[in-house]
Amino acid sequence: MRNDHVNWNKPFETVNDFASDQKVVGIRMSSPEANDMSNIYENLEKIENREDIVRFISSLVDDLKNNSEDWANISLEDYLNGMASWIEDMDGLYPESEREQLERLNWKLVAMILFTGSRYE
Numbered sequence: 001m002r003n004d005h006v007n008w009n010k011p012f013e014t015v016n017d018f019a020s021d022q023k024v025v026g027i028r029m030s031s032p033e034a035n036d037m038s039n040i041y042e043n044l045e046k047i048e049n050r051e052d053i054v055r056f057i058s059s060l061v062d063d064l065k066n067n068s069e070d071w072a073n074i075s076l077e078d079y080l081n082g083m084a085s086w087i088e089d090m091d092g093l094y095p096e097s098e099r100e101q102l103e104r105l106n107w108k109l110v111a112m113i114l115f116t117g118s119r120y121e
Contacts, residue, residue, distance in 0.1 A: 040059040040063050080114075
């Protein structure tokens with residue numbers, strides 16, 4: 001899914017909550033210009049298939065290694081809690097017209113990927 005309402009070209013600490021026209025606090029991202037890892041943003045925008053998501057995950061690993069100061073959730077526990085919190089709040093982060101797509105995600109597959117990643121070598 002493409003996230004057109006996020007401007008990857010500038011750093012931000014908050015994003016618009018389209019449901020209430022307010023800012024949502026707590027999202028911390030650096031801009032591509034802030035480091036040499038701009039491919040992470042490019043990879044995020046290009047995800048359409050299995051190879052793309054693998055490339056994006058590799059970009060996340062590299063970004064954590066090279067730019068951990070930009071991450072709000074460095075430990076695995078904090079990262080997983082951040083994911084859970086974002087999923088709980090995601091309705092407010094997307095325009096209403098995109099929310100139906102979110103509900104059609106294969107949540108069981110997402111859970112399986114998360115689980116097997118904890119045991120697969």
